[in-house]
Amino acid sequence: LRDPAIQAARTIADLLPCADDRLAQEVMSEIQCQGGEGILFVMDGWDELNVEQESVVQQLVQPILANPLPNSAVIVTCRSESSGQLQEVASSRIETMGFTLSDVKAYFSECLKGDAQAVEKLSEAVQQNPQIEASCYLPLVAAIIVAIFLMTPTSKLPTTLHDLFTT
Numbered sequence: 001l002r003d004p005a006i007q008a009a010r011t012i013a014d015l016l017p018c019a020d021d022r023l024a025q026e027v028m029s030e031i032q033c034q035g036g037e038g039i040l041f042v043m044d045g046w047d048e049l050n051v052e053q054e055s056v057v058q059q060l061v062q063p064i065l066a067n068p069l070p071n072s073a074v075i076v077t078c079r080s081e082s083s084g085q086l087q088e089v090a091s092s093r094i095e096t097m098g099f100t101l102s103d104v105k106a107y108f109s110e111c112l113k114g115d116a117q118a119v120e121k122l123s124e125a126v127q128q129n130p131q132i133e134a135s136c137y138l139p140l141v142a143a144i145i146v147a148i149f150l151m152t153p154t155s156k157l158p159t160t161l162h163d164l165f166t167t
Contacts, residue, residue, distance in 0.1 A: 001045050012069075015041075036069025043074065047082030098137035107139070111146040122149050125157045135161060 001007070009015050013028035031039060076086055080095050087093070099107060105123060112118040126133050126145060135141045141164070148167055149155055158164040 001043055001049055031069065034071065036072030039069060039072040041072065041074045043076045045078070046076050046086065047078035096139075099139060099142060100137070104136045104142055107142050108146060111143075112150075118149075121155055122146070125149070125155055129157065129159050131161060132157060132159070132164060135164075 006015065011028075012031075013021075013024045016024045016027050018024035018027055076090070078086070083090075083093060083095075104126075105119065108122050109116075109119045112122065122145070126136060132141075132145065136145065144164060145157060148157060148164070158167050
């Protein structure tokens, strides 16, 4: 939602990744004929918008949330403390709680195809850094850690969150 191209959009057609306006309008016409069937709008980062950005995005989002395409679906992501402002227009709410310690170990095991030795090595590497270990409850962080582990011959993980996202 922070993307300037998204914020500049005034219609659903403006959101389509089409090379030109004519093609976007054709695609939008087809979508409308189908009532939006098979269309999923994902609006990520609602709570990360500042007040000015929020009002601009609200102008675009309101028609989508009002559901001019009755067979489409809308997902808006935000932190739970920011979801109150969406309650008026949301038909349901799902809160992702994140991984428990046992979930993290199970996730590592699945990603490493049940290789118990690799899972133990990764778990030990994660436990060596409390900051990284504490962040593993976020599935995205756990996925990044596994990817780094698999790409790094020494299996040495970053020691800070900054390093984790810049490795």
